[in-house]
Amino acid sequence: MAACPSIAWNSVDSMSSLDEERLWVAYGNYLAGKVIFLAGLSLLCAGLLIMAVSLGPVRLPVPEVLRTLVGSASDERLRIIIFNIRLPQALAALLAGAGLAAAGAAMQSILRNPLGSPFTLGLSQAGAFGAAFAVMVLGSGFMQPGQTTVLTIVKPWLTTASAFAGCMLISLVIIAIAGRRGATPEVMVLSGVALGALCSAGTMFLQYFADDVQLAAMLFWSFGDSGRAGWREVAIMAVMVAAALLFFACNRWNYNAMAAGDETARSLGVRVERVRLLGMITASAVTACIVSFLGIIGFVGLICPHVVRRLIGDDHRFVMPGAALVGAALLLAADTAARQLLAPHVLPVAILTAFLGAPAFLSILISRQR
Amino acid sequence: MMLEVDKLRMGYSNGRIILHDLGFTLQPGQILTILGPNGVGKTSLLRCVNAMLRPWSGQVLLDNIKVAAMAKQKIARNFGYVSQRAEGAGMTAFDAVLLGRKPHLRWHSSRADLQKTDGALRRLGLAHLALRRTDELSGGELQKVCIARALVQEPRVLLLDEPTSSLDLKNQLEILQIIRRVADEQRVGVVITLHDLNLALRFMDRFLLVRQGRVFAAGSPEQLTTEMISAVYDVQVDIVRHKGRLLVVPDQPAS
Numbered sequence: 001m002a003a004c005p006s007i008a009w010n011s012v013d014s015m016s017s018l019d020e021e022r023l024w025v026a027y028g029n030y031l032a033g034k035v036i037f038l039a040g041l042s043l044l045c046a047g048l049l050i051m052a053v054s055l056g057p058v059r060l061p062v063p064e065v066l067r068t069l070v071g072s073a074s075d076e077r078l079r080i081i082i083f084n085i086r087l088p089q090a091l092a093a094l095l096a097g098a099g100l101a102a103a104g105a106a107m108q109s110i111l112r113n114p115l116g117s118p119f120t121l122g123l124s125q126a127g128a129f130g131a132a133f134a135v136m137v138l139g140s141g142f143m144q145p146g147q148t149t150v151l152t153i154v155k156p157w158l159t160t161a162s163a164f165a166g167c168m169l170i171s172l173v174i175i176a177i178a179g180r181r182g183a184t185p186e187v188m189v190l191s192g193v194a195l196g197a198l199c200s201a202g203t204m205f206l207q208y209f210a211d212d213v214q215l216a217a218m219l220f221w222s223f224g225d226s227g228r229a230g231w232r233e234v235a236i237m238a239v240m241v242a243a244a245l246l247f248f249a250c251n252r253w254n255y256n257a258m259a260a261g262d263e264t265a266r267s268l269g270v271r272v273e274r275v276r277l278l279g280m281i282t283a284s285a286v287t288a289c290i291v292s293f294l295g296i297i298g299f300v301g302l303i304c305p306h307v308v309r310r311l312i313g314d315d316h317r318f319v320m321p322g323a324a325l326v327g328a329a330l331l332l333a334a335d336t337a338a339r340q341l342l343a344p345h346v347l348p349v350a351i352l353t354a355f356l357g358a359p360a361f362l363s364i365l366i367s368r369q370r
Numbered sequence: 371m372m373l374e375v376d377k378l379r380m381g382y383s384n385g386r387i388i389l390h391d392l393g394f395t396l397q398p399g400q401i402l403t404i405l406g407p408n409g410v411g412k413t414s415l416l417r418c419v420n421a422m423l424r425p426w427s428g429q430v431l432l433d434n435i436k437v438a439a440m441a442k443q444k445i446a447r448n449f450g451y452v453s454q455r456a457e458g459a460g461m462t463a464f465d466a467v468l469l470g471r472k473p474h475l476r477w478h479s480s481r482a483d484l485q486k487t488d489g490a491l492r493r494l495g496l497a498h499l500a501l502r503r504t505d506e507l508s509g510g511e512l513q514k515v516c517i518a519r520a521l522v523q524e525p526r527v528l529l530l531d532e533p534t535s536s537l538d539l540k541n542q543l544e545i546l547q548i549i550r551r552v553a554d555e556q557r558v559g560v561v562i563t564l565h566d567l568n569l570a571l572r573f574m575d576r577f578l579l580v581r582q583g584r585v586f587a588a589g590s591p592e593q594l595t596t597e598m599i600s601a602v603y604d605v606q607v608d609i610v611r612h613k614g615r616l617l618v619v620p621d622q623p624a625s
Contacts, residue, residue: 023491023500024484027464030501253472260466260504261457264516266422268472268523269446313503314460 034318037311041325045094048329052090052336053082057344092229092237093335093349094328096290097300099241101327103283104301105308105319106248109255110279111174114364115189117302118287121174122196123167124298127291129199129206130166134159134292136206163292167284170195175280224297224350226335233293241324244286248320251275255316297350299357300327306364372398373527373559378418378428380411388414390583391428396527398557401550403570405563406580407603412563413454415580416529419561420449432527446473450520454531456512458505463515466504467491470522483522490518493548509536517545521552528552530562534569542566546573567599567618591616 053069054060060078067073068082100118107116118124138158177191207215229237248255254275257265262272290297308322331349334356338347373396381387388411396402404412417423419430421438430437432448440448450470459466467490471483491500494514504512513536520528528549534542550573553560564570570577571591579587579594581602587594599607599618606621 022488023464023497024481024488026501027462027484027488030462030464253469253475256461256465257469257472259459259461260469260519261453261455263422263451263453263455264457264469264519267420267446267449267451267453267529268469269442269444270472271442309460313462315462315465 034312034315034322038318038321038325041322041329045325045328045332048332048336049090049094052093052332053086055336055340056081056086088229088231088234089226089335090332091234092294093226093331095234095237095241096224096226096294096297097304097327097329097331098324099237099244099286099290099327100297100301100331101304101323102241102245102248102320103287104327105305105316105323106255106279106283107301108305109259109316109319110276110283111188112258113188114306115302117299117305118167118283118291119296119298120189120302121192122170122194122199123192123284123287124291124296125196125199125203126166126170127163127288128166128296129202130163130288131159131292132203132206133166134162136210138162159292164285164288166199167288167291168281170199171280171284175277223348224291224295224353225348226294226331227346227348228295229293237289237293240286240289244282245320245324247282248279248316251279252316252320255279255320259314259316295348295350297331297353299353299361300331302364303357303360304330306360372396372433373419373561374431374434375415375419376429376431378415378425378430380414380418380423380425388583389418389425392580392583392585393428394578394585394588396559396561398526398559399553400575401553401560401562401573403562403564403574403577404580405567405570405577405602406586410580411583412580413531416451416531416561416563419527419529420451421445422451443473446523446525448526449529450523450525450527451529452513452516452520452531452533454535456509456516456536458503458507458512460503460505462501463496463504463507463511464491464500466515467496467518467522470519473523486522486524487518490522493521494518495544510538510541513537514541514545517548524556525558527559527561530560532563532565534564534566542569549573571616571618 050062050065054062054065058081060081064073064075064078065082068075068078069087073079104117107118107121108114110116173195174188174192177188254265254270257268257270258272258275265272287301304327305319305323308319308326312318312322331353334352335349338349338352341347341352375395376393377391378389378393379387379391380389392411392415394402404415406412414423418425419437421430421440424438437445437449464487468479468483468487470490471479471486475483491497494517496511496514496518499507499511504515507515513533517530517533520530530549533549534545537545546569549560549562552558562574571594574591576590577588577594578585579598579602586602587598594609594616596607596609599605605623608619608621610617610619
């Protein structure tokens with residue numbers, strides 16, 4: 001039976017002798033291109049960070065900024081502007097962009113749905129409701145017209161926990177819907193819209209019983225604004241975003257395997273259900289953290305992963321860090337622009353991302369139709 | 371004795387039984403073909419072997435160790451599986467085949483992993499498509515990518531669910547010759563489901579004829595009779611010998 005005619009084998013063998021180039025070397029070069037892309041994005045983020053710190057009502061020269069950042073400047077006024085106002089805000093925008101974009105990339109892969117993101121699946125709204133619930137009912141924060149911040153959260157962990165609970169509840173419902181047979185991307189996004197509306201209704205219910213100050217607080221709160229983060233919030237977000245990125249990095253091969261189909265992933269030893277559940281929990285947790293500190297910032301989590309996938313392909317070894325870097329760059333740039341556009345008025349960054357994101361969202365829908 | 375499948379019983383939650391106490395054994399280097407009409411539980415049987423499905427009762431032993439009790443990663447190192455439906459994705463063919471090394475990876479893919487992937491792509495004649503996205507490949511090319519992935523997995527047992535279903539005549543022969551070689555040279559045991567009885571007769575060492583979830587007959591190619599085929603497939607056939615090969619010639623559906 002092993003006696004096979006040689007015709008077919010010859011054709012296979014001749015093809016390999018014709019193609020002398022070593023494939024794995026070509027593949028290595030192909031990967032190197034992606035690494036260079038990521039390195040370029042990192043540089044862009046660093047540049048944008050310095051620009052964000054230097055631009056504002058008082059324009060600070062870049063050399064001065066750099067000197068102050070490394071601690072060799074003597075100007076106390078400069079030090080206060082940079083370390084108390086601009087740097088925390090810039091870092092908050094950077095971290096929030098990275099976290100939301102990575103969470104969006106993870107959700108798109110986990111749900112195998114190009115329209116997955118914290119915003120489209122109603123998670124942002126759920127987190128906002130949870131945070132508002134904590135502010136109103138549990139008394140975790142109050143409004144305080146201050147120099148730099150509008151809202152001070154006196155119990156950040158309670159707010160985060162409450163927002164986290166809201167996000168988790170919604171994400172579990174979405175996992176349940178996604179697990180059902182025949183749940184198309186459209187069904188899931190529409191259920192996300194429905195759940196988001198439900199959460200908005202809950203927030204409105206709370207708002208109805210709020211007094212003037214609380215109402216103003218909640219309205220301002222729902223505008224995603226990186227300006228309300230202090231060093232404490234930045235530190236918590238940094239830990240959460242770093243942990244989430246590490247988790248996604250550990251699962252990159254699992255996500256790649258799942259992209260080839262659940263069956264294939266299972267046959268490669270991936271515990272698909274567990275990876276899905278833990279991924280959604282991680283994405284929800286990082287979203288909850290960002291939303292509870294900064295408010296709703298839409299579209300970053302949806303658009304950035306698409307930009308990265310289009311530029312460097314679907315390999316999760318690169319999509320996750322790539323999405324995080326593009327998200328960081330986008331939100332940092334948007335935040336800087338929002339502070340500059342209507343100066344001396346400062347726009348919350350969420351308004352700008354919504355203006356940018358909605359057309360991008362539509363273009364994804366239209367390009368999918370084709 | 372390498373692979374021992376013993377009295378597998380499995381069904382749906384509504385009580386309909388798919389596999390009735392089905393069993394077989396497989397030696398290293400052997401190709402076992404599961405034959406039977408659509409819907410008799412061939413795919414379920416394959417998935418029970420590598421514990422992707424959990425049978426109600428019965429067990430699968432690899433060298434006398436229960437497969438169901440092994441860690442998922444260990445199962446993946448021992449069993450390669452190619453499903454009937456190949457799915458493309460936004461990754462390159464090289465990436466898709468490299469995934470087969472996943473059960474052996476720790477953190478990074480090593481040079482050896484890349485070289486093995488390189489070899490498998492060449493072996494299946496996919497070298498020119500290595501950096502093409504898999505969702506741009508044809509059905510047959512994608513199926514070959516999936517087979518290459520199972521090969522770089524370096525399993526001891528290959529489970530192939532109709533691996534030639536979307537291939538043309540030349541590719542069907544090529545793939546089965548490659549599988550025959552892998553079985554002969556690397557002593558890999560192969561369990562394969564095929565609809566084409568002539569391909570099966572040509573490449574298999576043994577067959578397992580399944581009817582309604584039960585083993586109807588089993589044996590070597592020479593032991594397959596027209597009566598067995600007629601009884602299982604409900605088709606009258608002739609078995610003829612042509613240039614030393616057994617051929618099944620369908621006559622007409624049994625009334």
